[in-house]
Amino acid sequence: MTEVLPEFRVVRPATAxxxxxxxxxxxxxxxxxxxxxxxxxxxxxIGDPDLLIDLGGIADLKKIEVGANGARIxxxxxxxxxxxxxxxxxxxxxVITAAKSIAGPGHRAAGTxxxxxxxxxxxxxxxxxxxxxxxxxxCLKYKGDTCxxxxxxxxxxxxxxxxxxxxxxxxxxxxxxxGPEGSRTIALPDLYGEDGQNYLALKRGEFVTAVLLxxxxxxxxxxxxxxxxxxxxxxAGVAVALRRDGDKIGDLKVAVTGTNSRPFIVEGIEELxxxxxxxxxxDKIGDLxxxxxxxxxxxxxxxFGRRRIAAALARRQASALFAG
Amino acid sequence: MTxxxxxxxxxxxxxxxxxxxxxxxxxEYLREVTxxxxxxxxxxxxxxxxxxxxxxxxxxxxxxxxxxxxxxxKIETIESLAVNGRMSALQRxxxxxxGTQCGYCTPGMIMASEALxxxxxxPSKDTIRTALGGNICRCTGYVKIIEAVETxxxxxxx
Ligand SMILES: Cc1cc2nc3c(=O)[nH]c(=O)nc-3n(C[C@H](O)[C@H](O)[C@H](O)COP(=O)(O)OP(=O)(O)OC[C@H]3O[C@@H](n4cnc5c(N)ncnc54)[C@H](O)[C@@H]3O)c2cc1C
Ligand code: SF4
Ligand code: FES
Ligand code: FES
Numbered sequence: 208m209t210e211v212l213p214e215f216r217v218v219r220p221a222t223a224x225x226x227x228x229x230x231x232x233x234x235x236x237x238x239x240x241x242x243x244x245x246x247x248x249x250x251x252x253i254g255d256p257d258l259l260i261d262l263g264g265i266a267d268l269k270k271i272e273v274g275a276n277g278a279r280i281x282x283x284x285x286x287x288x289x290x291x292x293x294x295x296x297x298x299x300x301x302v303i304t305a306a307k308s309i310a311g312p313g314h315r316a317a318g319t320x321x322x323x324x325x326x327x328x329x330x331x332x333x334x335x336x337x338x339x340x341x342x343x344x345x346c347l348k349y350k351g352d353t354c355x356x357x358x359x360x361x362x363x364x365x366x367x368x369x370x371x372x373x374x375x376x377x378x379x380x381x382x383x384x385x386g387p388e389g390s391r392t393i394a395l396p397d398l399y400g401e402d403g404q405n406y407l408a409l410k411r412g413e414f415v416t417a418v419l420l421x422x423x424x425x426x427x428x429x430x431x432x433x434x435x436x437x438x439x440x441x442x443a444g445v446a447v448a449l450r451r452d453g454d455k456i457g458d459l460k461v462a463v464t465g466t467n468s469r470p471f472i473v474e475g476i477e478e479l480x481x482x483x484x485x486x487x488x489x490d491k492i493g494d495l496x497x498x499x500x501x502x503x504x505x506x507x508x509x510x511f512g513r514r515r516i517a518a519a520l521a522r523r524q525a526s527a528l529f530a531g
Numbered sequence: 532m533t534x535x536x537x538x539x540x541x542x543x544x545x546x547x548x549x550x551x552x553x554x555x556x557x558x559e560y561l562r563e564v565t566x567x568x569x570x571x572x573x574x575x576x577x578x579x580x581x582x583x584x585x586x587x588x589x590x591x592x593x594x595x596x597x598x599x600x601x602x603x604x605k606i607e608t609i610e611s612l613a614v615n616g617r618m619s620a621l622q623r624x625x626x627x628x629x630g631t632q633c634g635y636c637t638p639g640m641i642m643a644s645e646a647l648x649x650x651x652x653x654p655s656k657d658t659i660r661t662a663l664g665g666n667i668c669r670c671t672g673y674v675k676i677i678e679a680v681e682t683x684x685x686x687x688x689x
Pocket of ligand 4: 630631632633634635636637667668669670671
């Protein structure tokens with residue numbers, strides 16, 4: 208019989224605490240949610256885990272609750288179920304837009320919110336077969352000692368490319384993180400670090416158990432640019448949240464995915480609040496985005512293009528939201 | 532030694548129990564343990580849709596699903612569609628409308644279409660395209676595949 212995957216054990220704990228303890232106690236353990244990111248990587252010789260902790264047996268992770276204080280979306284909710292949820296569609300429609308833009312139906316039926324938020328960073332030198340990477344002496348992110356994208360760099364520049372994160376960021380989401388000792392809640396930006404190798408600020412054992420959304424969010428839209436319209440990661444994905452007060456900008460937030468090693472909220476945008484949405488202001492939004500994105504040669508599309516795409520998406524969506 | 536477990540599930544309407552290693556993919560289990568070779572493997576994982584099967588009625592990629600994670604679930608493959616040797620409406624439509632050429636993508640295309648037609652009785656062209664967005668075909672150019680799904684939907688409706 209052909210063996211495609213390396214040897215590992217699979218366990219399926221029934222509670223989050225048991226899962227966290229199993230992760231803490233096994234250095235070679237990885238969390239397995241839908242597996243639509245993890246398994247392709249393991250098939251290509253990336254990670255070589257000894258233990259996969261299947262989160263699919265934890266009932267609490269699969270719930271969506273929308274109440275007076277906002278929403279709690281369990282990390283184990285699949286993208287397909289999220290996309291069909293009427294309460295989320297009514298209160299947070301941009302979450303649905305983003306969920307529907309992820310991969311294809313087969314990936315969305317298996318892929319989860321937690322797996323998407325914690326998606327491994329991507330790079331043309333990394334998402335390759337074992338022999339391809341080996342013939343290139345691997346790279347800094349895994350098994351090698353040089354970054355082929357930035358050879359002088361001491362850290363990895365692989366791009367975070369999850370589609371939900373920018374929308375969740377402009378909505379002011381928090382994540383509930385559970386470890387062997389219990390749970391804590393952190394603001395979503397604090398989950399990420401600007402390092403393609405260590406892109407998640409989680410301690411050993413910890414994992415994301417839910418995404419929390421506040422009750423009131425600004426009108427929000429999400430748009431991504433990709434090579435293949437039917438199914439592809441974002442070359443750049445931009446979420447814009449904007450409230451109009453008369454002929455002024457009442458509030459404005461912009462967040463980007465696909466260009467940096469973490470999804471992030473564009474800084475300096477808040478200074479535009481209170482003013483009109485003139486052409487100069489749109490230029491400023493574009494400039495702020497262009498300055499803060501740092502696409503590297505991690506995709507086949509040139510960084511220059513991705514930078515301009517991100518700026519254009521931000522401008523276009525801000526105008527559309529302002530026009531109402 | 533690879534750790535093994537007894538896997539119980541429903542495959543094409545029948546309950547089964549098999550001894551499977553933890554690191555076995557669902558596509559390997561289907562093809563090599565159960566002998567259902569209709570499900571194809573067309574890429575090195577998650578890119579092409581050829582391996583699409585239904586798990587509890589939803590389309591899933593069996594090449595990136597571990598057999599160990601489908602305990603107790605209902606799996607349906609292309610082999611389940613024909614009844615007493617008579618092809619299903621979808622299978623006939625793919626055949627008659629030339630929605631299949633080399634045939635390699637066909638089991639995945641048909642299972643993804645089957646999942647769609649169970650929830651949408653009269654899908655638009657766009658809905659069909661979205662539902663088949665994860666399935667790649669290098670022969671037909673897709674037009675005939677969309678036509679086949681529309682034809683099957685009409686036949687089932689009438
Ligand atoms: C062809 C193809 C196209 C794709 N296109 C897109 C796309 O357009 N946009 C996009 O965003 N994604 C895309 N994906 C990636 C993937 O399908 C989705 O991001 C999906 O949501 C990942 O979720 P999962 O549950 O399958 O994650 P898994 O593969 O199970 O896990 C992903 C990573 O997160 C970790 N993890 C999982 N759950 C948790 C948790 N609760 N807490 C902490 N860590 C956790 C895992 O250990 C792993 O490192 C694509 C994948 C493929 C194969
Ligand atoms: S950015 Fe550099 S270190 Fe990171 S995956 Fe790409 S080549 Fe490897
Ligand atoms: S064989 Fe499963 S997606 Fe290609
Ligand atoms: S018929 Fe040959 S790949 Fe689709």
